Amino acid sequence: KDPNETPDLWHWPTTNTFWLPYFYNDETSLFRGHYSVLSNDTSKPDPPLKVELLPTSLGAFRILNHVHGTIGKLKQFGFSEEDLEEVLYMLAPERLFRMMLTWVISMLHMLFSFLAFKNEVGFWSERETVAGLSQSAIIGNSICSIIIFLFLLDS
Template sequence: MMTEDFTFNNAAVPSDLRRYIKIVEDGKKEKKKIYLPLLLVDEMKSRINDLIEINSTTKAVPFTISYDTITLRKFRIWIHVQAVIYSLKHFGFSEQNLDEIKAMFVETGLHILALYILVPAFHLSFEVFAFKNDVSFWRGKKSLAGISRRSGEKNAMKFLSYLLYPLCISGAIYSFLYLKNKSWYFWIINGLVSGVYAFGFLSMVPQLYVNYKLKSAAHFPMSVLLYKGLNTFISDVFSGIISTPGPHQLACFRDDVVFLIYLYQRRFVFDLLQQNRFEIETTIIIKNLQRNFIFLKTH
């Protein structure tokens, strides 16, 4: 309910407020026409999760009415926000989609809403930077040493398939027996989506296997993986803020696991071995040069 005093010209009442202005007579002898306080039903706080199912056995339901004051500026902004959200129905948005959009405005603060705007911009920027660095890496690559070959990929895919195939099949069977599915179509789609997430993980692992075999990760572009790693952490944040299915959240953390394993390979294990090997080979070469120099000097 708006309690703020305001004045409009009779011929210039804002169009968005006209349907909310109720004009009545004051009941006195002068019969002055006055308007009632503007009242806005806040449909943004009406969520699907708050609805109560009513059937033939329902005898009583809780009913609570709450009201608060609102300024004219916020009143007009809220009108336009509600109109925009409900206009999305014409573009094929379902009630569930609209409910999630409502939650962005109602259940989160302004700082979270600002993150919804800023974080996708960073996400897109990191994708562009990753693509740019990836192109630069392959353009300047003169040797394919260390890059995953078919033999290495086949071995990695073979070992991981022994684990992922049974997991996918057992997950589909568990969903069919113990979880509630709306239809056969719904169960098949869920199984296929889980399979896509699993094989997405499978396609990311062969390079880790090749790194393990080569005992080095220095041949892979660090900048590309850094940008992609930042994007995975951004996806983690959004999967926690926005209500997403469980498999999608697991897929976000799946990318984190691969990225952390790569960092471990690059920083703590393999590159240290490569560095030690290089130092040993350099020392041997220097000693051989010194020995040859001494031999030539004595003769």
């Protein structure tokens, strides 16, 4: 049984047929920038406190529980608190859609690049002469390819 799957606290102790409501404190969206220094001065007003109680689905709970397990493993590997905060910042719900959209666009870009390369190889393999092709276009495309190659080699 995966310890990150579902906690044992969910089973009713005596009959094992009911589910207890589970309170989950999600700290993955809490960053150091959200912290504020408290003062002992009682003349200052109380600091603002925001508490949100939100229901979550079992699937979302399992994902969050898995993220917490992964963060614990990253701590064991020697990640610093700043590194862990950057990882959690990227996985924050506000940025998750943007990250998934970037991933989908990257996959489509790779697919189209592969198809273009395959088409270009097929075009040049059937050619025996360069008759009918613009010499300046061939040289320009070659220069662009060399520049892109050198850029990728540098980075």
